[in-house]
Amino acid sequence: xxxxVVITGQGLCTSLGRSVDEFWxxxxxxxxxxxxxxxxxxxxxxxxxxxxxxxFTPGEVSGEFPExxxxxxxxxxxxxxxxxxxxxxxQLPGDTLQNASLFVGVSLETFFLEDVTHIAHAxxxxxxxxxxxxxxxxxxxxxxxxxxxxQILGDHYGLSHGRFTNCSACAAGAQVIGEAFRRLRxxxxxxxxxxxxxxxLNPLALGGFSLLQILSTENDQPEKACxxxxxxxxxxxxxxxxxxxxxxxxxxxxxxxxxxYAEVLGYGSSLDASRVTDPVPNGQGAAxxxxxxxxxxGLQPENxxxxxxxxxxxxxxxxxxxxxxxxxxxxxxxxxxxxxxxSMTGHMIATSGALEAIASAMTLYTRKIPPTINRAxxxxxxxxxxxxxxxxxxxxxxxxxxxxxxxGQNASLVFGRFDS
Amino acid sequence: xxxxxxxxxxxxxxxxxxxxxxxxxAIESGRSVIAPPTRFDVSPFACPVCAEIKDFQPxxxxxxxxxxxxxxxxxxxxxxxxxxxLGDARVKSGEAYAPDEIALFGAIGLAGLPLAEIIPLVKAxxxxxxxxxxxxxxxxxxxxxxxxxxxxxxxxxxxCFVSICENIRGPxxxxxxxxxxxxxxxxxxxxxxxxxxxxxxxxxxxxVKTHELAFLSLEQHGLFASWxxxxxxxxxGEGAVFLVLETxxxxxxxxxxxYAQVSGLSxxxxxxxxxxxxTFDEVFKGLHLPPEPLSALxxxxxxxxSSGKDEQxxxxxxKITAPTVIHPKKQAGDxxxxxxxxxxxxxxxxxxxxxxRVLANCFGYGSEQAAxxxxxx
Numbered sequence: 001x002x003x004x005v006v007i008t009g010q011g012l013c014t015s016l017g018r019s020v021d022e023f024w025x026x027x028x029x030x031x032x033x034x035x036x037x038x039x040x041x042x043x044x045x046x047x048x049x050x051x052x053x054x055x056f057t058p059g060e061v062s063g064e065f066p067e068x069x070x071x072x073x074x075x076x077x078x079x080x081x082x083x084x085x086x087x088x089x090x091q092l093p094g095d096t097l098q099n100a101s102l103f104v105g106v107s108l109e110t111f112f113l114e115d116v117t118h119i120a121h122a123x124x125x126x127x128x129x130x131x132x133x134x135x136x137x138x139x140x141x142x143x144x145x146x147x148x149x150x151q152i153l154g155d156h157y158g159l160s161h162g163r164f165t166n167c168s169a170c171a172a173g174a175q176v177i178g179e180a181f182r183r184l185r186x187x188x189x190x191x192x193x194x195x196x197x198x199x200x201l202n203p204l205a206l207g208g209f210s211l212l213q214i215l216s217t218e219n220d221q222p223e224k225a226c227x228x229x230x231x232x233x234x235x236x237x238x239x240x241x242x243x244x245x246x247x248x249x250x251x252x253x254x255x256x257x258x259x260x261y262a263e264v265l266g267y268g269s270s271l272d273a274s275r276v277t278d279p280v281p282n283g284q285g286a287a288x289x290x291x292x293x294x295x296x297x298g299l300q301p302e303n304x305x306x307x308x309x310x311x312x313x314x315x316x317x318x319x320x321x322x323x324x325x326x327x328x329x330x331x332x333x334x335x336x337x338x339x340x341x342x343s344m345t346g347h348m349i350a351t352s353g354a355l356e357a358i359a360s361a362m363t364l365y366t367r368k369i370p371p372t373i374n375r376a377x378x379x380x381x382x383x384x385x386x387x388x389x390x391x392x393x394x395x396x397x398x399x400x401x402x403x404x405x406x407x408g409q410n411a412s413l414v415f416g417r418f419d420s
Numbered sequence: 421x422x423x424x425x426x427x428x429x430x431x432x433x434x435x436x437x438x439x440x441x442x443x444x445x446a447i448e449s450g451r452s453v454i455a456p457p458t459r460f461d462v463s464p465f466a467c468p469v470c471a472e473i474k475d476f477q478p479x480x481x482x483x484x485x486x487x488x489x490x491x492x493x494x495x496x497x498x499x500x501x502x503x504x505x506l507g508d509a510r511v512k513s514g515e516a517y518a519p520d521e522i523a524l525f526g527a528i529g530l531a532g533l534p535l536a537e538i539i540p541l542v543k544a545x546x547x548x549x550x551x552x553x554x555x556x557x558x559x560x561x562x563x564x565x566x567x568x569x570x571x572x573x574x575x576x577x578x579x580c581f582v583s584i585c586e587n588i589r590g591p592x593x594x595x596x597x598x599x600x601x602x603x604x605x606x607x608x609x610x611x612x613x614x615x616x617x618x619x620x621x622x623x624x625x626x627x628v629k630t631h632e633l634a635f636l637s638l639e640q641h642g643l644f645a646s647w648x649x650x651x652x653x654x655x656x657g658e659g660a661v662f663l664v665l666e667t668x669x670x671x672x673x674x675x676x677x678x679y680a681q682v683s684g685l686s687x688x689x690x691x692x693x694x695x696x697x698x699t700f701d702e703v704f705k706g707l708h709l710p711p712e713p714l715s716a717l718x719x720x721x722x723x724x725x726s727s728g729k730d731e732q733x734x735x736x737x738x739k740i741t742a743p744t745v746i747h748p749k750k751q752a753g754d755x756x757x758x759x760x761x762x763x764x765x766x767x768x769x770x771x772x773x774x775x776x777r778v779l780a781n782c783f784g785y786g787s788e789q790a791a792x793x794x795x796x797x
Contacts, residue, residue: 044554129632155693162687163787208573253546406574
């Protein structure tokens with residue numbers, strides 16, 4: 001028997017807000033969360049802009065999570081903030097969580113150069129590097145395992161029915177929601193907390209991504225730097241943040257009278273198997289992911305009413321994704337609105353899929369599609385109905401959300417309006 | 421299990437070799453490759469040994485030679501093991517299965533950032549006071565970094581290279597960073613087969629713990645405590661193992677050789693602070709094993725005194741016995757994210773040889789603990 005799965009709690013921590021209400025208000029208004037990075041001195045870097053969560057300090061979260069007091073990786077704190085907000089929003093009784101599963105998406109480990117620079121500078125550092133670290137900084141761990149947030153959340157809330165840490169790059173946030181959905185749908189669980197966290201706004205990650213030449217270097221106009229589907233787009237903009245949702249079987253949600261934002265209808269994933277640097281130019285891999293999600297939902301392409309695009313603003317992605325949407329939806333692709341949240345949020349890597357899942361759920365819940373900003377000069381190769389005029393009224397019943405990972409991992413989710 | 425899922429291919433790149441039956445024979449004969457590391461000075465660490473793969477060459481497994489320079493060692497090992505598994509199963513993408521019918525689920529360990537690349541970077545980024553200077557990082561530090569460094573630190577890259585080299589385009593997922601995540605990869609692959617989302621699945625993992633940074637992290641995370649207290653302990657290893665899984669129906673239809681059927685799988689979460697033996701006991705209970713003895717057991721004991729005791733205690737408590745017991749981690753090293761693939765692959769070989777049921781314990785560090793039962797077809 002297949003169970004229906006619904007979203008009953010949402011929490012996020014982003015450059016556009018730390019509550020879903022604030023985030024959604026800013027997204028609908030077309031506000032950009034991109035600004036000059038203040039977390040560290042970027043003046044000598046080619047990229048100096050990003051989607052930074054302002055006015056956020058670990059101290060704000062540490063009261064609730066004293067066990068995380070010594071963590072220094074910012075994405076852990078962002079994740080704790082968002083996950084706690086999702087659980088609060090869901091109003092789930094505490095004891096329910098003990099039978100729940102946890103799915104956390106992440107991308108890459110944060111390596112703190114400042115922790116070892118003074119050691120590397122010492123005489124004989126190359127030879128005795130690790131000895132010096134062990135002697136001088138025995139407690140300062142060089143690596144934080146990517147499952148650290150999973151461990152803290154799991155132990156704090158007693159989530160004991162399986163804990164998954166997915167590191168499928170930019171597809172991770174969508175994959176964790178998809179995997180949670182599948183396990184709830186088959187009835188092996190009734191409740192899951194799923195989401196993702198990431199912060200690439202640190203020297204090594206920002207520097208490393210800038211070397212790949214996929215980032216916009218338009219440092220003088222941060223709010224206009226990310227321009228999905230615009231012919232003048234130069235690249236994406238990195239951002240930090242976290243987004244989590246509480247998911248339940250419909251029976252479980254109804255029994256406790258939970259508020260339901262949206263229904264999760266389908267999930268699909270695919271691999272490009274082409275190049276690690278670029279998407280398949282014809283969009284074949286991404287189209288397979290969308291087709292899989294639509295099939296999984298038991299729908300036809302004509303049933304999709306809106307696309308929340310991956311829409312990174314890189315020259316290659318946006319053309320390939322447009323072709324992919326046309327492949328997956330056929331002639332229907334031109335008849336429905338497409339929007340790209342990253343024009344305002346920036347690219348939150350692992351978190352993007354989870355955040356755009358919340359945006360998709362809110363599109364269905366509030367019946368409004370947020371705009372794609374900065375598309376002043378349309379790319380003729382990107383020829384779909386992008387929502388550029390401002391937020392748009394939406395009476396459709398489904399949203400397809402795309403997340404395509406660096407390296408060729410693709411994930412798509414289909415969400416449906418829930419009518420009580 | 422609702423649908424019969426079988427193992428038809430095993431690919432192993434381990435310190436004990438690349439031929440699965442020979443690896444099993446080496447383990448049964450008591451051969452160990454655990455020895456002092458040859459690639460770095462181990463003297464600062466409590467653990468004096470590891471299990472290295474000698475003389476591995478990725479060229480035979482990567483058609484596009486240029487790609488090798490983008491790959492870290494984990495990726496190279498993963499590509500080789502995946503190729504060997506598919507070859508063993510006689511599955512070639514586009515023939516027995518369409519590329520999008522083949523799923524890929526794997527596990528990867530902690531990032532293997534090479535210190536040799538990091539030290540020049542941090543030196544170039546340090547100011548006169550010896551501290552990190554972001555200004556110098558942008559001016560000089562970044563120049564000391566290879567532009568391809570990102571390909572070596574992004575956790576999903578090894579499996580992406582597998583997909584490219586073997587033209588695999590189906591459902592996928594990557595989990596990190598301990599032994600249990602390898603078992604999660606196998607479990608998710610089985611789900612994809614049971615639901616019909618995939619016709620064939622490649623599942624396993626890769627990990628490299630035989631370098632200086634890995635030792636540093638393992639020491640800092642307390643995983644060498646047994647060496648400090650008891651002068652014995654876990655030996656970190658390196659390797660990649662992938663298994664080809666199919667539904668019995670499809671495997672039989674294409675005339676595949678079947679090593680074993682997966683007849684039981686139990687995954688449990690171990691909360692911090694709980695007794696590990698209790699969690700292992702819960703894992704065994706989840707298998708609903710019949711009272712008859714097993715034909716063989718692949719133990720998870722990695723030489724760490726406490727983990728060995730906990731496993732033994734849970735086996736005793738569950739009255740689980742087997743005439744044949746092997747301890748791969750004590751001879752081939754602990755392959756961490758690749759360990760579950762090795763445990764299950766060896767169990768499949770034992771089931772094919774001995775018949776009956778073989779238990780593969782996939783216990784390890786982290787919260788997720790698992791065991792699988794393999795049965796002769």
